[in-house]
Amino acid sequence: MNAGVRDDRWLLEEEPEFTRIVQRVEGQARAEERVRLLALAYLVVHGLGAAAAAVVFVALAGTGLVSGDPTATWVLGGIGAAVATLVGALAIPGLVTGIGLLRHRPWARTSGIVLGALSLLWVPLGTLVGVLTLYVLLQDDVQELFS
Numbered sequence: 001m002n003a004g005v006r007d008d009r010w011l012l013e014e015e016p017e018f019t020r021i022v023q024r025v026e027g028q029a030r031a032e033e034r035v036r037l038l039a040l041a042y043l044v045v046h047g048l049g050a051a052a053a054a055v056v057f058v059a060l061a062g063t064g065l066v067s068g069d070p071t072a073t074w075v076l077g078g079i080g081a082a083v084a085t086l087v088g089a090l091a092i093p094g095l096v097t098g099i100g101l102l103r104h105r106p107w108a109r110t111s112g113i114v115l116g117a118l119s120l121l122w123v124p125l126g127t128l129v130g131v132l133t134l135y136v137l138l139q140d141d142v143q144e145l146f147s
Helices: 007-015 016-067 070-102 108-119 125-137 140-146
Strands: none
Touching: 007 125, 016 070, 016 108, 016 125, 016 140, 070 108, 070 140, 108 125
């Protein structure tokens, strides 16, 4: 044994209650880490969706403006606005859920499960996020973290 270094292993061997407490704290730390990584995934994926909405609008509206044709400007601008609104509207719940997961809000777990199930249909990135979401948020230690 190194001089000046405490050896608390005897506590683990002689105190089963202490062992249970240590295991519970370690489990909670792992659950918090999984939820934090999931929240960051939500923020990145849905943030990219919001950015894509802006790019689509600028590209379509810009193409209409560059063409010089007023009808093309109106049609492409309208299509760009519609697509951007749809994609942006789909990104907002994911961003809000990601923030809620970071703050361990109980509603964020429910919202995450719903969005995770819906994301399974969005192949391939959404499927990955959906599987990850359901895997993380349906575990008992994570459920306990949000209660």
